[in-house]
Amino acid sequence: MTSDPLAELGQRLTDLRVMSGWNVNQLVTRCDSLGRTVISNALNARKSRKVPSADTVVRICRALGADSTPLLELLRQAKEDRRTPPPGPRAEDRSRQFAREPSSEVDDAADTSGRFDPLRRENLERSVQWALESAPPVPLASFPAAPVEGLYALYYVGSHSLYRPVSSSACAVPIYVGKSVPGGKSRSGVVVRGSMNRRLRIHLRSLEDVRDLDVQDFLVRYLPVDEIWTIGPERLMIGDHRPVWNVVVEGYGAHIQGSVRAARTPRTLWDELHPGRPQAELQGDARLSRAELQRAVRQHFARMADGDSASAAASLTAGR
Numbered sequence: 001m002t003s004d005p006l007a008e009l010g011q012r013l014t015d016l017r018v019m020s021g022w023n024v025n026q027l028v029t030r031c032d033s034l035g036r037t038v039i040s041n042a043l044n045a046r047k048s049r050k051v052p053s054a055d056t057v058v059r060i061c062r063a064l065g066a067d068s069t070p071l072l073e074l075l076r077q078a079k080e081d082r083r084t085p086p087p088g089p090r091a092e093d094r095s096r097q098f099a100r101e102p103s104s105e106v107d108d109a110a111d112t113s114g115r116f117d118p119l120r121r122e123n124l125e126r127s128v129q130w131a132l133e134s135a136p137p138v139p140l141a142s143f144p145a146a147p148v149e150g151l152y153a154l155y156y157v158g159s160h161s162l163y164r165p166v167s168s169s170a171c172a173v174p175i176y177v178g179k180s181v182p183g184g185k186s187r188s189g190v191v192v193r194g195s196m197n198r199r200l201r202i203h204l205r206s207l208e209d210v211r212d213l214d215v216q217d218f219l220v221r222y223l224p225v226d227e228i229w230t231i232g233p234e235r236l237m238i239g240d241h242r243p244v245w246n247v248v249v250e251g252y253g254a255h256i257q258g259s260v261r262a263a264r265t266p267r268t269l270w271d272e273l274h275p276g277r278p279q280a281e282l283q284g285d286a287r288l289s290r291a292e293l294q295r296a297v298r299q300h301f302a303r304m305a306d307g308d309s310a311s312a313a314a315s316l317t318a319g320r
Contacts, residue, residue, distance in 0.1 A: 004046060005074045005075075005077035005078040005081060006045045006046055006051060006074075006078035006081070007045065007046040008074055009042075009045050009052075009057070009071055009074040009075055009078060010042065010043055010044055010045030010046060012070075012071055012074070013042055013043050013045075013057070013060055013061075013071065014043050014044075016060075016061070016064045016066050017043065017064065020064050020065075022064075024036070024039065024040065024043070027039060027060070027063060027064075030063040031059050031060060031063045033234075033235050033238045033239060033246070033247075034056060034059055034060070038052070038056055039056075039060065042056050042057065042060060045078075051075070051078050051079060052075070054072060054075060055239070057071050057072060057075055058072070121232070122232075122236075124229075125229070125232035125233045125236055126233075126236060128151070128223070128225055128229045128232075128233040129233040129236050129237055129240075131223055131225075132151050132152075132153060132221055132222075132223040132233065132237070133153070133221065133237075135221045135222065135223055136221070137155055137171045137219035137220060137221050138219060138220060138221075138222075139216070139218070139219060139220075140154065140200065140203065140204055140207070140215060140218040140219060140220045141204065141215050141216060141218075143197075143200050143204070143220055143222070148180075148195060148196060148197075148224040149179075149180050149181055149195065149196060149224070149225070149226070149227050149230065150179070150180060150196045150222060150223050150224040150225045150230065151177075151178075151179050151222070151223045151225060151230055151233055151234060151237075152177070152178055152179070152180075152196060152199075152200065152220055152221065152222040152223070153174035153176070153177045153178075153220065153221045153222075153237065153243075154174055154175050154176040154177075154178075154203065154218055154219070154220050154245075155168075155171040155173075155174055155175060155218065155219045155220070155221070156175045156217060156218060157169050157171075157217055157218070157219060158213070158214060158216075158217025158218075159217075160212065160213065160217075162294060162297050162298070163175065163244070163297075165301040165304075165305070166244070166301070167217075171219055171221065173241050173243070174221075174237070174241055174243045175218075175243055175244055175245050176203075176243050176244075176245040176246060176252055176253070177234055177237045177238055177241070177243050177246055178199060178203075178234070178253055179230040179231070179234045180195055180196040180198070180199045180230075181227050181230060196222060196224070199253075200220065200222075202253075203252070203253070206252065206277055209276045209277045209278065210274040210275065210276035210277065211274075211275060211276045212274055212276075213274060242300070242304060244297055244300055244301070245270060247300070248269075248293075248296050248297055248300045249269045249270045249273050249293060249296075249297065250268060250269050250270065251267075251268020251269050251270035251271055252268075252270040254268050254270075265283055265284070266283055266284045266285060266286050266287060267280050267283040267284065267285065267286045268280070268286060269286050269287075269288060269293055271283070271286070272285070272286035272288065272289070272290055272293060273290055273293040273294070273297075
């Protein structure tokens with residue numbers, strides 16, 4: 001076993017990032033729903049720090065186009081190292097040993113004992129996800145007022161050729177997953193405050209404004225739930241379904257700024273692909289052209305069909 005497998009894991013991830021030519025911000029963008037703190041902790045891993053999850057390592061490696069197998073072995077060694085207590089702790093140190101915070105292993109998806117624990121955080125978050133996915137879908141255009149926080153998922157049932165792979169009245173694969181919280185920011189840094197009712201009304205107006213989508217082709221599932229149970233289940237749903245407007249065509253949920261600020265910023269990918277929102281018309285070109293985005297969406301669905309959920313837009317950007 002390596003003397004510090006966790007430190008070696010962090011160093012190898014950092015080396016891969018450097019070789020890719022990306023900075024941390026670019027890596028965060030390409031790792032979809034992983035937060036900056038999670039990625040930074042993985043890159044700076046060492047003894048006495050939190051052990052990253054296997055899912056985090058796999059996603060970072062996938063974004064960097066690297067094989068995750070050897071790094072997962074280092075992760076296994078790091079966890080084994082954590083489970084092995086130091087030999088012969090002094091009596092005065094035992095109280096500190098029992099007073100330490102729980103190991104990060106409690107966050108891992110798998111229970112090494114093989115027993116199901118309904119109180120594990122991921123199982124609790126999964127129960128929220130399943131409750132949302134069991135809710136009956138309703139037309140977005142007639143969404144009832146819900147001045148509460150919660151989770152929601154949009155589904156497409158129309159005939160747009162680009163979204164035919166997910167268009168189904170069965171509402172199996174969402175086109176977009178979102179949450180409403182009292183305050184916060186999206187991954188693009190845009191403030192997304194407001195109740196679920198307000199958020200869905202913004203989404204409704206966006207679809208009414210664009211020229212190539214019909215709001216009547218969208219259904220929504222929604223689940224009022226306490227704010228603390230929105231982040232984890234949203235992350236799980238995005239990880240499971242890879243909704244195309246979350247992981248490839250970003251910007252649907254962004255609130256576009258006023259005309260003065262809008263003129264200084266590029267359009268979101270969503271606005272480049274689906275023109276029509278008034279303020280977006282004032283903005284500059286997005287980092288990908290409409291043709292490139294159409295290709296990215298098709299590649300995304302093809303990869304999903306093949307079992308590879310890597311972000312097609314990230315691949316296009318990296319190859320430019």
